[in-house]
Amino acid sequence: MAPPSHCHATNGGGAPQHNGANAVDAPVTRSARLLDAEEFRRHGHLVIDFIADYYAGLGEYPVHPSVSPGFLRHHLPLEPPPRREPDVFDAALQDVRSVILPGLTHWQSPRHFAHFPASSSTVGALGEALAAGINVVPFTWASSPAATELEMVVVDWLGKALHLPESLLFAGGGGGTILGTTCEAILSALVAARDRKLAVIGEDRIGDLVVYCSDQTHFAFCKAARIAGIRREHCREIPTYRDDTFALSPTELQAAMQRDVDAGLVPLFLCATIGTTQTTAVDPVGELCAVAAPHGAWVHVDAAYAGSALVCPEFRGVIAGVEAADSFSMNAHKWLLANNDCCVMWVRTPSALVAALGTEQEYILKDAAAKGVVDYKDWGMTLTRRFRALKVWLVLRCYGVEGLREHVRSHVRMAAAFEGMVRADARFEVVTPRRFALVCFRLRSPKNYRFAGGEKSANELNRRLLEEVNAASSGPYMSSGKVGGVYMLRCAVGSTLTEERHVREAWKVVQGRATSILRKMEIIM
Amino acid sequence: MAPPSHCHATNGGGAPQHNGANAVDAPVTRSARLLDAEEFRRHGHLVIDFIADYYAGLGEYPVHPSVSPGFLRHHLPLEPPPRREPDVFDAALQDVRSVILPGLTHWQSPRHFAHFPASSSTVGALGEALAAGINVVPFTWASSPAATELEMVVVDWLGKALHLPESLLFAGGGGGTILGTTCEAILSALVAARDRKLAVIGEDRIGDLVVYCSDQTHFAFCKAARIAGIRREHCREIPTYRDDTFALSPTELQAAMQRDVDAGLVPLFLCATIGTTQTTAVDPVGELCAVAAPHGAWVHVDAAYAGSALVCPEFRGVIAGVEAADSFSMNAHKWLLANNDCCVMWVRTPSALVAALGTEQEYILKDAAAKGVVDYKDWGMTLTRRFRALKVWLVLRCYGVEGLREHVRSHVRMAAAFEGMVRADARFEVVTPRRFALVCFRLRSPKNYRFAGGEKSANELNRRLLEEVNAASSGPYMSSGKVGGVYMLRCAVGSTLTEERHVREAWKVVQGRATSILRKMEIIM
Structure with missing residues (x-):
């Protein structure tokens, strides 16, 4: 593969010299040209055509490139370009076409059957583009009111479309938030559960907490547990069997929890999966919740992939008993046309989430709650957030539940x-x-x-x-x-x-x- | 404000009925129309013009809307649209213009001076659009080789542009990754440090670990420490003073660490800040590293805002001594034109990160390392990742270091x-x-x-x-x-x-x- 034609590759490596004093005297209009409306329009149309052409030609690419490690990095210059060259945007797009695209695994290829999808749609992709252009940071209600309120509306819309119980929706005293990934959702729920439990048994007993899943649960769960400070050996991956279609057995869970209680440990959290990665196994949520309840263990339902299927009434049965779960998450970026990334999480008791992840004084939280809005920074791990609600709203608005x-x-x-x-x-x-x-x-x-x-x-x-x-x-x-x-x-x-x-x-x-x-x-x- | 003209608002609430059997007999070409190249082109051009018009008219909006909590959510329908209506995309864009935009805080307004910027640029916004359109998920090298390799290249490019020491770059045995937020970067570094320390002193001593910062450090740090299972009372927020321009004092840090050691506790981690949120105070990194070193404490440098300024040689002095730091992060989405979200983190010993966050067997890691590539899922908390490297590469490529x-x-x-x-x-x-x-x-x-x-x-x-x-x-x-x-x-x-x-x-x-x-x-x- 030929290296991209970066003009700067010929740069001798000598760093440009700057004179602070001169710099200060330079005119102060430069910045604006980095976001000139007409230049944006011109280059933006190029990008749209580029993407449209990519979609039209996707059938031509091998889904997975036959490249060897280093194929790209060894062909790019070691130094960043020192300065802007004329017509560089067009040249860069040409590089994307000739150098980068051929080295990608094409997740949007119609012949991509390897992973659960990262489904693109016209509306999902353009929802991302629109949010990136508007570029607000809705970490509190005040930092972008419409973004926060739209998020509150669409998580309820989506929850209804997926036939989730009202207890998980704002309309029923729960509520939802849009995060990037299931990893974040699980970690947020786990930390909420952990702090709720430690508030009862004492912070010094973190080493006694035990979490549960099946041997089919995505590794993201045990990783989240480790991040949250749960001991490595306290992540119980309960074996599953082909005869049970690899679903987690409530009997086995009950036995495992009892063993831990007998050993003086504390059952904290169960991650049940609707649609496991390997075989789309469905853990029996209702029965598992019944096992977890006497132990006061938090039950999270990870429906990263199959959650999208719940939009069809014929799949409602797979979450029978979900009313008893504490939290539920699914990736709308997987199979619900809401381009990467977009994980929606609902919880039954938002106050537990905010108690663990909130960063404000109690009175501020109460103030926000009294006004019927939320500060989403207190619902997840990150302060900076993207305006993902716009994309989800557009997808629901334009395709409709039926679509x-x-x-x-x-x-x-x-x-x-x-x-x-x-x-x-x-x-x-x-x-x-x-x-x-x-x-x-x-x-x-x-x-x-x-x-x-x-x-x-x-x-x-x-x-x-x-x-x-x-x-x-x-x-x-x-x-x-x-x-x-x-x-x-x-x-x-x-x-x-x-x-x-x-x-x-x-x-x-x-x-x-x-x-x-x-x-x-x-x-x- | 008038409610948006959603046709579905008139929906009587009766859920559409589905017949599973009929559904199975329906033709199987529907999905493709959700990503039709020509429809994408038509709607994409509308979106580009929408954003360009938004930029051109930004001066007209009040930066912060005068709206009250509930202004939007109380005016949107309670139910999602049941089905797709004709010309719905145009109608939805009209809703964005008339209902959503007026309720946003306009971070891109030239009169927005409230928060550190979330700087947009033509290239940053279009880089996001392009990545959203291509929509790959580069969690391992194999899952999209060019995306992983481009990320490896651009983090070194950016590190060089910011005058970071070679020890933090792939070129010098370290390496970088592009995450969403500083919260993720800090948590990842903290978990790496925690596990490295616990491997030495024993996992049961998590309750003895202490982390340090100043009273000017962003609350994201203590939040990350709590997420990682550090006791709430073990986050030392060392007081700063106006006479010291609110910088963290190495003497005070030394005293605090010694007090903890004397009390049988274990200094784990220091978060030093280059450019604090309140006043852009600069903690003296080199001196602080010297204090932390005898305790084997990990030093992370959070340059979320001011990291972008390091592109100018005249600011290099603010990170004097950074060679001794273990990790460094900055938000290119703040002041470096790489639209939200885009946090770049570099570490001196990637193996510590992978030991804590990796999910593979040792031999797979060694295999990847031998090939000179990485699986980025093992460098952060999340498995799902966006192709953020494309945006960073485009920004560097098109604007150049000088730009x-x-x-x-x-x-x-x-x-x-x-x-x-x-x-x-x-x-x-x-x-x-x-x-x-x-x-x-x-x-x-x-x-x-x-x-x-x-x-x-x-x-x-x-x-x-x-x-x-x-x-x-x-x-x-x-x-x-x-x-x-x-x-x-x-x-x-x-x-x-x-x-x-x-x-x-x-x-x-x-x-x-x-x-x-x-x-x-x-x-x-």
């Missing part, structure tokens, strides 16, 4: 179609029943055939299959998982641009590569 | 001019000498005049002055601070659109209001 349902259902239908294709080919098996839009599948264990070695060989075979599937530059990009010792391929349908033909083509590639691998191994199926 | 210097200097010159105007009016005093682009000033204590009551009355007088200054709808918007019992006005020059005339006009408003207040109080100066 979001159609979006989710289209992916669910496509995943169902893919699942059907897998089932129709006797060489393959579906590892766990599809629930949302992820299909976990693999070539069947070849132990009944000439190839021997059992599960280990089956894993090796499927590892090779994934490698070859992903090596096809115009083919799909999938990922893998390993549950209960079983290595499997993951086909996550969710890119906004994915259509049924992409799914069919992806399956053809999988079949073709499987045939070729099995043939090479002289396995006649 | 950034001119930008910072123009604000410094304007603030110096404002300071000069304050000093030229005998009724006023500059409370602390201006160092960057913030002027802290007030009406002199009126105790020598007919008005009596000493400092308390002086504070009341200045509180009233600020209120009246901010009440002028076409006037400047300033804020206040209180240091050493002294209430003062803060005029922070930093909006990209601010020109010298805005500063002059702002001063005229201050003078005018002061004259009127003093006259009303029958004080003849």
